[in-house]
Amino acid sequence: MAESSWRPVVALVGRTNVGKSTLFNRLTRSRAALVANISGLTRDRHYGEGRMGNRPHIVIDTGGFEPVATRGILIEMARQTEQAIAESDVVIFLVDAREGINAQDHEIARLLRKSGQRVLLAVNKAEGMRDHADLAQFHELGLGEPHAISAAHGDGVAALIDAALASLPAETPPADPDRPDAADAEVDHRIRLAIAGRPNVGKSTLINALVGEERVITWDMPGTTRDAIEVEFTRNDRRYVLIDTAGLRRRGKVFETVEKFSVIKTLQAIEAANVVLLLIDASDGVSDQDAHIAGFIQEAGRALVVGLNKWDAIDHEQRAWIKREYDRKLRFLSFARVIHMSALKGQGLGDVLKAVEAAHAAAFAKLSTPRLTRVLHAAVEQQPPPRKGIFRPKMRYAHQGGQNPPRVIIHGNALDAIPDAYRRYLEGQFREAFQLQGTPLVIEFKSSRNPYLKENA
Template sequence: MNKPVVAIVGRPNVGKSTLFNRMSSTRQAIVHPTPGVTRDRNYIEVSWSGIEFVLIDTGGIEVNSHDSLLQGIRYQAEMAIKEAAVIVFLCDGQDGVATQDIEVSRMLHKTFQPIILVVNKVDNILREPEFISEFYRLGMGNPIAISSIHGLNINTLLDEIISHLPQYKEISPIDEDTKDERKKNQIAVAIVGKPNVGKSSLINTILGEERMLVDNVPGTTRDTIDTLITWNDKEMILIDTAGIRKKAKIEEDVEKSSVLRALAAVKRSTVSVLTIDCNEGLTEQDQKILSKIEERGCGCIIAINKWDTRPLDEETETLREAYANFIREQIPYLVFVQVIFTSALKNQGITRLLNLIESTAQKHRKLISTGKLNRAIEKACEEIQPPTIKGKQLKIRYATQVKAGPPIFSLFVNQQTLFTPAYSKYLMKKLRGEFGFEGVPIKFAVKQK
């Protein structure tokens, strides 16, 4: 059974992201005093009293704004409202009832779902009556006074939420073992790249809906947004991230936080998809992002996006191959990286991208038996003899895989200094070809024995 959805909505800067983080016991949403930091719908699973539901954080609703970015934020909030089984309407107790609160309440009165009016920033429960009395005029029933920062009355709010969930008493308690096993098998996919290369558009095309806010203004995405999908009966978590610019160009604290979260998304990913604009090619900043991906050890795919913007008379397989080779020539140290061509706008290459993500994740987690591994290394050593330095030849006595995700192999040799970078590169190439480790980094732990 699908988990019920609970949406937190309200005008800007009333503490929605702080409440989202408090209820989910995470720091998934960026919290900053600047209005408009949250822009997309941010989803997370929450459990209370053995009941699970999906919580959505939304951007601040500005009902009458004509700004395209703010209209996009409002659209994302409206989509969350349509999806929700329960709506948490959050207001600011310090400010009292604002004009924007009244505008949002009029919008919510047109819905049919249960609405829980919550008054935030009530840090002194003894003064609760004076804070909440004027909110009765919004016509939303009895307000619940809370403090998201201090955690006051959050339990009361959660109890109220689950009381409104459809058939909540019939939802089975969480099986933690099943939950852990499910998370273990999920494929985390970080969609990363510079600003405005089409990362959010790519995810929207995969989902078949405008889940992520898309605008021509660089830096539209702020939070890292996790979206769970199923592909070929496998669960994938698509992580939309903020565009990563050069450090010198990062000015706002919010953007610094966004970039750090984007890099953290790479660290927790099984596969990272570096999205680049085909009209710009692989830039210096892209190469720096690739170095972070290599450092993490996750699988890597370069998605050359906006391919539909190329002149039609240039659209040939030969051109694609030449372009892909040109990209690979710029990153000779990352021979394992796979290249694919996409167009989020035209829905081109999306199925192939998802299949490539799935196969790359499988290779990332692959385990090779010790017998097969040693036979492959013996064969490689027969084809090209190990190096000899000052009359002493390298001997690989034994090998075993000690870890997957990424694959790490322990090699026991007669002398570590004889294991040259050139021969290491050769062995990696042979193992990649023998066992199908395309798209995945291979690491050696060389030990003297």
């Protein structure tokens, strides 16, 4: 059975240089797992998919926390951390075993106790100090038993995240016969379409235009941050489920400007969708935040359509500028179709739905082994892979290894020598042959084993 689209959220909090980012990279198993960034700030909170522990989760990395900050960027960093605490289900408070406790640690501990959130105290850089008497001093923070860890070396990290997630409720919704599991998505005839984007780009206007009536879109209702807002409608005998990604906030708290956008809500909606419509305000241009959302969509393997909304509100010169910005910042979305539209005036909506249907069909396309192999051989004949030393990689056949996104597995010899440029060349050949516009395409290489390797070793 597929897991729930809701995932618990773990926030990493602490003063500067206690190892939060190192622990974040350890929990996400990747240095490049920063999947969402609130634009406009250089030291803000970052989100990644947790890949350690006994259940899927989302990790938030925060900047150095100064709860009583009174100057410049530190005030904004404190606000970012407070928002991360509010969004989280459990907080891991990091302190430094080598430096011991200082006044700032006490202030952070006081704020965490006041927040009412569940908090685990992690004493980082505690290599060889797991049973050391120096750890006893951290009890005075009043946050329970300290967990000795080393984020850099991984000591105690698995036990820490298991403890953080252990007492959280499963919160798995009851089975809904009208809402298929991910494994059954192919047999469901509805397209689950998430509409993602920054605040005020026209998401609610688009939903109302698509369904043909005014629908109440809840933006700030307390306690609804984990529930996707879904709207079903039918267009030209095709059934859709719209998943709104409005910025919902926990506990009715009010945050200003960038805090109004709930990254958590967007990540969960993307995971629950088959296709994502990334809505960009053409009059505002392409922001870094748009690029971060697009990066997560690509990492999640979701089919994608990009809508440049409010296209009617900009002149010819602005249109040329935003096209240049799009090519510069979102070049990695070359597989996605871009639609110029106006949700307010209803312009381009038909093109949007056609592109969504095409992307959905491409994501679940069935690629026959004989045809894949023919396309592969034709591509190799047209442009052979480069040699590595005296050997040239030899690709024998290809078959489909999965859907949503399509996965092509190529078998042969010495395929570990295939460079990324040639992989992109093959991707282009497969896309053209099978008309796979709108979906990421994953290509994997599997080299044959030498049956005599063991004997000759």
